[in-house]
Amino acid sequence: MKDHDFRKDLLALIPPLRAFAISLTGKVDRADDLVQETLLKAWANRDSFEPGTKLKAWLFTILRNEFYTVFRKRKREVEDADGMIASNVGVHPGQDSHMDLTDMRHALGQLPVDQREALLLVSASDMSYEEAAVICGVAVGTIKSRVNRARARLAELLHLNETSDFGPGPEVKAALMSKGDAS
Amino acid sequence: MDDNSGKKSKASGSQQVVREAVSNKLKAYYDDISRQEVPQRFLDLLAELDKTGGTAE
Numbered sequence: 001m002k003d004h005d006f007r008k009d010l011l012a013l014i015p016p017l018r019a020f021a022i023s024l025t026g027k028v029d030r031a032d033d034l035v036q037e038t039l040l041k042a043w044a045n046r047d048s049f050e051p052g053t054k055l056k057a058w059l060f061t062i063l064r065n066e067f068y069t070v071f072r073k074r075k076r077e078v079e080d081a082d083g084m085i086a087s088n089v090g091v092h093p094g095q096d097s098h099m100d101l102t103d104m105r106h107a108l109g110q111l112p113v114d115q116r117e118a119l120l121l122v123s124a125s126d127m128s129y130e131e132a133a134v135i136c137g138v139a140v141g142t143i144k145s146r147v148n149r150a151r152a153r154l155a156e157l158l159h160l161n162e163t164s165d166f167g168p169g170p171e172v173k174a175a176l177m178s179k180g181d182a183s
Numbered sequence: 184m185d186d187n188s189g190k191k192s193k194a195s196g197s198q199q200v201v202r203e204a205v206s207n208k209l210k211a212y213y214d215d216i217s218r219q220e221v222p223q224r225f226l227d228l229l230a231e232l233d234k235t236g237g238t239a240e
Contacts (some may be wrong), residue, residue, distance in 0.1 A: 007233050014225050019216040032222060039225065043232050104212040123206050124213040151205050160204045 006046050009055050010039055016125060017059055023120050024067055026109045034070070038063040057127065061135045064117065071113070107157040111150050118146035119154070 017038060021031035041062050042049070049058055108116055114136075121132040122143065129147075133140045155161040 003233065007229050011229055014221045015217040019213050022216050036228060039228060101212050101215055104208055124209050151202055155201050155205050158208065160201055
């Protein structure tokens with residue numbers, strides 16, 4: 001692939017890379033450092049990319065490896081790395097115009113990191129279970145169960161779960177109502 | 184028996200609704216980030232790489 005085309009393809013994939021990195025880390029500045037590192041590594045290794053395979057999956061794999069390299073370093077410094085991410089994410093009322101989005105960021109930060117990445121790859125980044133399994137280096141079944149657990153936990157954290165003491169959230173009620181209308 | 188099976192299908196139906204609600208919320212969050220403009224630092228970086236042939240590291 002010509003360098004110029006490769007560069008164009010990289011540029012087009014920055015938004016999905018950033019979305020993955022920001023959702024994974026909960027912090028925009030750390031996420032952008034990851035994206036920068038990913039772009040540099042991808043460029044330096046562009047000859048080893050096989051045209052015809054998915055560049056997006058290749059980039060996500062690089063970004064994920066970078067994340068874990070940093071993550072492991074930090075984990076040595078701070079015992080509870082998941083907790084650290086959760087507290088870093090924080091909730092700053094009024095700072096975010098969409099309260100829903102702040103809630104989601106906070107909730108994602110409370111998921112175990114392996115579940116978080118599986119959920120982000122499959123439910124948000126449009127990767128297949130198979131692609132996510134390759135990216136994470138685990139079996140397809142492992143990805144499926146991580147995604148399921150992540151969804152269930154997220155539903156709890158966002159009070160979308162109708163079995164909670166508070167009853168169904170407004171989204172569930174709305175979805176149920178629209179379902180009723182459709183049938 | 185009839186009650187049980189009725190309940191069961193109702194439960195999995197609303198489970199499906201909960202799943203969809205989670206996915207929709209996640210998608211909305213993700214799309215919001217994806218729609219943000221690409222930060223200038225990345226445009227500069229790629230321009231630099233293209234110029235130097237990739238030894239920015």
